Amino acid sequence: MKVTILGSSVDSDFPGMQFAASYVIDGRIAIDAGSIGFQSSLAAQRRIRHVFLSHGHMDHIASLPIFLDNVYSPGPECVSVFGPPETLSSLQTDVFNERLWPDLIRLSSEESPFLKLFPLNDGDSIEVDGIRVTALALDHVVSTLGYVVSDGSTSIAIVSDTQPSDSIWNRLNAIPNLKALFLEAAFPSRMDWLAVKAKHL
Numbered sequence: 001m002k003v004t005i006l007g008s009s010v011d012s013d014f015p016g017m018q019f020a021a022s023y024v025i026d027g028r029i030a031i032d033a034g035s036i037g038f039q040s041s042l043a044a045q046r047r048i049r050h051v052f053l054s055h056g057h058m059d060h061i062a063s064l065p066i067f068l069d070n071v072y073s074p075g076p077e078c079v080s081v082f083g084p085p086e087t088l089s090s091l092q093t094d095v096f097n098e099r100l101w102p103d104l105i106r107l108s109s110e111e112s113p114f115l116k117l118f119p120l121n122d123g124d125s126i127e128v129d130g131i132r133v134t135a136l137a138l139d140h141v142v143s144t145l146g147y148v149v150s151d152g153s154t155s156i157a158i159v160s161d162t163q164p165s166d167s168i169w170n171r172l173n174a175i176p177n178l179k180a181l182f183l184e185a186a187f188p189s190r191m192d193w194l195a196v197k198a199k200h201l
Contacts, residue, residue, distance in 0.1 A: 001149070001153045003180070006020075006034075006043040007039055008035055019037055019094055020035040020059045021036075021060050021184070022035040022039070024044075027044065027048070028047055028129050028131075029051075029128060030048050030052070032051075032053060033051050033061050033062070033064035033067060034063060034069050036059075036063055037050070037064065037065070037066035037067030038062075038066065046070075048071070049080065049129070050079070050080045051064065053081065053084075054087075054138075054147070054161065055083070055142050055143060055144040055145070056094070057161070064081075064095070065096070065101045068114050068139060069114055072114055074112045078114055078115055081117050082117075083117075083120060084119070084144065085119040086143040086147055087142075091106055105117065114125070118125065119134045121135065121137075121143070123136075132150045132152075133148070134147065134148040134149075136144065136148060136157070136171060136172075138159065138161050138165070139163050140199045144161055144163070146158060146160050153177065154177055156179060156181070156182070157172050159172075160184060161186070162184075162199065163201070171174075181194045186201060187201075
């Protein structure tokens with residue numbers, strides 16, 4: 001299993017800093033869409049057929065509209081977008097609402113869709129392109145999921161925005177073939193007061 005972390009920008013004045021979240025698994029599956037529509041070639045974007053959103057904050061969905069336009073091709077096949085029900089609802093009301101962006105959800109009800117939406121809840125597991133993705137509830141200010149990704153022999157965990165939670169680590173410790181863990185760390189320790197308020201690490 002190959003994991004690619006897409007950068008927030010091509011030429012950043014903040015080396016090592018990551019302001020938008022997008023992980024690409026084996027070139028075909030994206031975890032979050034902060035930068036998939038901005039920082040990968042069109043050919044690479046077209047290989048991505050499944051997008052798993054952790055939650056609806058902008059750094060995790062910012063490039064989703066651009067990405068969906070970039071990869072759109074008339075016909076019955078389209079990108080599958082998975083995420084918490086609250087996130088998918090937010091996409092409809094806050095993003096694809098004809099004001100901020102054309103309503104790609106409405107336009108997808110015809111014969112040539114831009115995307116299909118699939119709600120996921122804690123513990124739900126789905127297999128796409130030979131990869132099993134399992135949702136893991138996190139503790140953030142909005143409904144948020146992390147994801148355990150497995151190819152059958154190796155598992156990785158992508159833990160998105162969350163405050164510390166023993167239940168998360170206990171569940172991850174129970175995975176025998178967990179080989180890597182990707183964590184966000186939004187604030188340095190000197191700003192722990194803000195991390196607590198924002199429910200971040």
